[in-house]
Amino acid sequence: MQGLNNLQRLEAESIHIMREVVAECDNPVMLYSIGKDSAVMLHLAMKAFYPSKPPFPLLHVDTTWKFREMITFRDQRSKELGLELLVYTNPDGIAQGIGPFSHGSAVHTDVMKTQALRQALDKWKFDAAFGGARRDEEKSRAKERVFSFRSAQHRWDPKQQRPELWRLYNARKNKGENIRVFPLSNWTELDVWQYIYLESIPIVPLYFAAERPVVSRDGTLIMVDDERMPLEPGEKPDMKKVRFRTLGCYPLTGAIESNADTLPAVIQEILLTKSSERQGRVIDHDAAASMEKKKQEGYF
Amino acid sequence: MAHVSDMIGKDIEAYLMAHQNKGLLRFITCGSVDDGKSTLIGRLLYDSKMIFEDQLAALESDSEKAGTQGGKIDFALLVDGLAAEREQGITIDVAYRFFSTDKRKFIVADTPGHEQYTRNMITGASTTELAVILIDARKGILVQTRRHSYLTSLIGIRDVVLAVNKMDLVNYSQDVFDKIVADYRLFAKQIGFENVLAIPISGLKGDNITHASTNMPWYGGPTLMTHLETVEIADRRHNAPFRMWVQWVNRSDMDFRGFSGQIAGGAVSPGDRIRALPSGKESRVARIVTQDGDLHEAVAGQSVTLTFDDEIDISRGDVISGTTALPGVADQFNGTIVWMNDEHLLPGRPYWMKVGTKLVTAAVTDLKCKINVNTLERLAAKTLELNEIGEVNVSLDRPIAFDPYEENPDTGGFTLMDRITNTTVAAGMIRFTLRRSQNIHWQAVDVNKQARASLKGQKACVLWFTGLSGSGKSTIANMVEKQLFALGRHTYLLDGDNVRHGLNRDLGFVDTDRVENIRRVGEVSKLMADSGLIVMVSFISPFKAERRLARSLLEPGEFVEIFVDTPLAEAEKRDPKGLYKKARAGEIENFTGITSPYETPENPEIRIDTTKISPPEAAVYILNWLEDNGMLLGFREPGDDTPTA
Ligand SMILES: Nc1nc2c(ncn2[C@@H]2O[C@H](COP(=O)(O)OP(=O)(O)O)[C@@H](O)[C@H]2O)c(=O)[nH]1
Numbered sequence: 001m002q003g004l005n006n007l008q009r010l011e012a013e014s015i016h017i018m019r020e021v022v023a024e025c026d027n028p029v030m031l032y033s034i035g036k037d038s039a040v041m042l043h044l045a046m047k048a049f050y051p052s053k054p055p056f057p058l059l060h061v062d063t064t065w066k067f068r069e070m071i072t073f074r075d076q077r078s079k080e081l082g083l084e085l086l087v088y089t090n091p092d093g094i095a096q097g098i099g100p101f102s103h104g105s106a107v108h109t110d111v112m113k114t115q116a117l118r119q120a121l122d123k124w125k126f127d128a129a130f131g132g133a134r135r136d137e138e139k140s141r142a143k144e145r146v147f148s149f150r151s152a153q154h155r156w157d158p159k160q161q162r163p164e165l166w167r168l169y170n171a172r173k174n175k176g177e178n179i180r181v182f183p184l185s186n187w188t189e190l191d192v193w194q195y196i197y198l199e200s201i202p203i204v205p206l207y208f209a210a211e212r213p214v215v216s217r218d219g220t221l222i223m224v225d226d227e228r229m230p231l232e233p234g235e236k237p238d239m240k241k242v243r244f245r246t247l248g249c250y251p252l253t254g255a256i257e258s259n260a261d262t263l264p265a266v267i268q269e270i271l272l273t274k275s276s277e278r279q280g281r282v283i284d285h286d287a288a289a290s291m292e293k294k295k296q297e298g299y300f
Numbered sequence: 301m302a303h304v305s306d307m308i309g310k311d312i313e314a315y316l317m318a319h320q321n322k323g324l325l326r327f328i329t330c331g332s333v334d335d336g337k338s339t340l341i342g343r344l345l346y347d348s349k350m351i352f353e354d355q356l357a358a359l360e361s362d363s364e365k366a367g368t369q370g371g372k373i374d375f376a377l378l379v380d381g382l383a384a385e386r387e388q389g390i391t392i393d394v395a396y397r398f399f400s401t402d403k404r405k406f407i408v409a410d411t412p413g414h415e416q417y418t419r420n421m422i423t424g425a426s427t428t429e430l431a432v433i434l435i436d437a438r439k440g441i442l443v444q445t446r447r448h449s450y451l452t453s454l455i456g457i458r459d460v461v462l463a464v465n466k467m468d469l470v471n472y473s474q475d476v477f478d479k480i481v482a483d484y485r486l487f488a489k490q491i492g493f494e495n496v497l498a499i500p501i502s503g504l505k506g507d508n509i510t511h512a513s514t515n516m517p518w519y520g521g522p523t524l525m526t527h528l529e530t531v532e533i534a535d536r537r538h539n540a541p542f543r544m545w546v547q548w549v550n551r552s553d554m555d556f557r558g559f560s561g562q563i564a565g566g567a568v569s570p571g572d573r574i575r576a577l578p579s580g581k582e583s584r585v586a587r588i589v590t591q592d593g594d595l596h597e598a599v600a601g602q603s604v605t606l607t608f609d610d611e612i613d614i615s616r617g618d619v620i621s622g623t624t625a626l627p628g629v630a631d632q633f634n635g636t637i638v639w640m641n642d643e644h645l646l647p648g649r650p651y652w653m654k655v656g657t658k659l660v661t662a663a664v665t666d667l668k669c670k671i672n673v674n675t676l677e678r679l680a681a682k683t684l685e686l687n688e689i690g691e692v693n694v695s696l697d698r699p700i701a702f703d704p705y706e707e708n709p710d711t712g713g714f715t716l717m718d719r720i721t722n723t724t725v726a727a728g729m730i731r732f733t734l735r736r737s738q739n740i741h742w743q744a745v746d747v748n749k750q751a752r753a754s755l756k757g758q759k760a761c762v763l764w765f766t767g768l769s770g771s772g773k774s775t776i777a778n779m780v781e782k783q784l785f786a787l788g789r790h791t792y793l794l795d796g797d798n799v800r801h802g803l804n805r806d807l808g809f810v811d812t813d814r815v816e817n818i819r820r821v822g823e824v825s826k827l828m829a830d831s832g833l834i835v836m837v838s839f840i841s842p843f844k845a846e847r848r849l850a851r852s853l854l855e856p857g858e859f860v861e862i863f864v865d866t867p868l869a870e871a872e873k874r875d876p877k878g879l880y881k882k883a884r885a886g887e888i889e890n891f892t893g894i895t896s897p898y899e900t901p902e903n904p905e906i907r908i909d910t911t912k913i914s915p916p917e918a919a920v921y922i923l924n925w926l927e928d929n930g931m932l933l934g935f936r937e938p939g940d941d942t943p944t945a
Binding site (some may be wrong): 003004005006008010011012016019020022023046049050051052135136142143161162163164167170173174186188191198264265268271 | 313321395396404419420422426550551592602603640652715722
């Protein structure tokens with residue numbers, strides 16, 4: 001096994017996957033969720049097509065509840081790199097005033113994320129969408145293909161997935177089908193961090209510890225990112241030094257108290273921590289197989 | 301993710317530097333149901349501290365719920381996935397697990413043992429470098445062990461760990477272990493395994509997994525983890541000659557034309573002379589372009605973009621090689637395929653074939669034998685069912701560049717895809733070329749189809765009549781031929797009467813024979829069209845795929861599909877030869893419409909509804925169509941059709 005090390009092999013594999021999609025699909029798009037996995041995916045896309053720009057736009061499904069710093073970062077990053085950024089929000093959800101506080105996380109996620117994504121893919125007729133999911137995230141993900149086929153209704157059928165051998169990906173679609181492609185399938189959380197460190201990839205500052213206004217909800221620290229956060233009468237947010245392990249909608253994302261304000265310090269904490277990455281995600285506190293259900297419904 | 305290293309707490313930057321160069325080992329675990337695979341993998345994850353406290357808490361409560369280990373942790377529960385499977389207590393398909401130690405990162409392909417095993421194991425093994433073959437010490441070498449070992453060797457894995465598990469249940473006996481190992485070595489030789497390391501373990505108790513077992517002081521070798529961390533795997537791709545599949549042509553501006561791909565073998569440097577295949581054009585590498593700067597060398601596994609000194613015509617699917625140690629170029633080869641689909645192989649039917657980044661049409665022309673994966677016996681076969689393995693000759697619609705799989709899996713491994721459902725139906729390994737088309741250079745033929753047709757004052761074409769038995773195909777085809785003859789055209793009619801009794805006398809009516817029947821008719825009509833004739837074909841030709849094949853043999857516009865559309869009830873009512881009656885009585889097997897399907901054409905050039913028009917009217921309709929579509933004109937001299945605007 002002389003030759004490439006782990007990160008080099010992962011990088012080469014991801015680039016290979018992206019180029020296959022561009023060569024074989026008509027209208028690909030990259031789902032850009034602004035988090036660290038998306039940051040790595042975007043970085044790899046810049047490499048894959050260099051000196052050309054990645055021949056596809058970025059798509060952000062905006063639930064309107066993302067951290068403000070994420071939106072700033074998103075706009076700045078796409079501008080710096082000179083990439084087309086599409087932002088989509090479910091108009092029905094806006095009309096009905098759907099939000100996590102008023103409707104709960106399940107409805108919010110379904111309407112503003114799952115349905116919004118389907119609408120966006122239909123609207124622009126994308127036939128392939130890159131996603132930053134990794135197989136190490138969750139048990140049911142471990143079996144997901146790199147090329148994952150969705151029916152015209154965006155459903156995922158675990159029985160109808162195609163065998164994937166060697167580096168040969170089958171991107172041939174039937175009418176109406178579209179593909180979710182996961183170039184980071186074989187990366188672990190640690191690989192992602194290590195690569196960010198090695199390649200100096202910019203990430204949203206929320207990943208680093210800083211004094212932020214937080215309130216405690218059911219034992220989870222929630223950052224008060226704007227005035228939509230309902231406070232108890234007389235309640236004042238506490239200023240605490242916190243950071244985030246994953247980023248999503250601010251009311252659904254738990255902060256952790258931390259002093260790690262540099263990348264090495266963050267990685268150190270991750271290596272020494274005793275709880276998994278997904279713990280900070282409020283939407284995951286469901287039944288064990290929830291991820292699979294979401295997948296069947298087209299969440300990914 | 302509490303890693304073992306103390307360095308993390310003390311000097312994180314030093315740790316990160318040290319870990320940048322960590323290698324990756326991908327391996328597969330093979331075993332039958334209950335041999336202890338899940339337990340072993342769970343144990344490896346646990347021992348390498350890849351389990352977080354919240355996961356551990358979930359594991360403990362799951363273990364209690366399942367009650368499988370009497371309140372103790374059931375490691376197998378760590379590695380289960382999809383809900384339905386979980387309820388059934390089995391896992392299907394391939395799952396990938398990740399763990400890492402201070403020395404290496406590992407990706408485990410986990411393929412559970414049951415009927416779908418061959419398909420899943422081949423899939424999982426195709427990306428791995430080493431196999432851990434699990435044996436239950438109480439049971440010794442079973443039929444399944446042989447199967448797993450054969451599949452491992454088939455996919456080209458040369459490094460094998462024989463993990464003799466559940467040693468705790470045989471009193472950690474050295475005799476038991478030694479006997480199993482001796483038996484296995486005999487067999488391993490037969491299938492060409494060179495590097496087999498046998499380790500006695502207990503996945504459940506943790507013996508020789510990460511810690512040397514105190515229960516087996518007689519064993520002096522490495523623990524499983526130590527071996528996985530240190531084994532040197534010789535990647536064939538590194539020592540192979542330079543190869544790169546062109547994946548994507550990168551044209552960032554008028555001046556830049558680069559060829560992107562992942563190096564499939566060997567290494568390349570600027571200045572190296574290269575050859576593009578199958579075209580054979582040569583040039584020299586100018587630059588190896590990456591975003592991180594130009595490289596002095598790129599090696600197997602790297603994804604790069606090359607530019608060349610000369611403007612040569614290269615596109616996706618071409619292979620770039622050096623100018624010595626060339627890959628073969630051929631349109632026929634011998635290989636082994638593993639069938640992975642519920643619908644069985646139809647020899648002769650065209651499938652898509654993907655090799656590297658090249659997509660071609662391929663047909664199995666000869667199924668030499670199938671292989672019993674348990675006994676390695678070679679058996680005669682007419683088809684391959686799901687999970688069957690066969691030795692085949694494959695014929696392609698055009699030459700491709702490739703290497704034998706043994707020499708380079710990236711240039712010798714391929715998949716087959718169904719042309720209608722697009723699903724992946726088989727994995728294959730190229731063994732050797734059947735014919736070297738390397739040196740054949742086609743002379744431009746002066747006497748060609750157009751010349752022959754023009755001598756006859758016509759355009760060559762094939763009128764393909766398809767429809768149920770008794771639909772009226774032959775009646776209409778006969779009338780069309782009479783009309784054409786009257787117009788002075790040179791024609792020929794191929795139908796059941798003159799083909800089934802002669803050329804295709806050896807074929808019956810089962811699906812495979814029907815496919816072959818139409819393939820031959822398609823080839824004959826192509827030859828006849830090439831000779832300049834207007835060919836009429838009147839066959840039921842029930843399958844879309846074969847009609848499509850026949851069409852693909854001809855040039856665009858030459859194939860006219862005529863669907864003689866008579867509803868089954870109507871054809872059965874007419875029953876001119878009394879065949880439907882016999883079929884209904886069970887006297888004829890595989891009768892189209894009754895016991896064998898007819899796939900209705902979706903876009904025929906002409907559709908004749910025989911419930912609305914009579915055969916003479918149909919013939920006139922067809923002649924008018926041919927006239928309107930310029931097919932009855934005499935052949936025009938070249939230059940006549942020069943566009944005017
Ligand atoms: N005594 C003993 N039992 C084991 C060992 N490894 C696995 N088992 C048991 O064998 C059964 C099957 O194990 P499992 O890991 O689910 O097998 P799989 O079907 O190959 O994944 C379970 O009851 C395990 O607890 C071992 O090393 N010793």
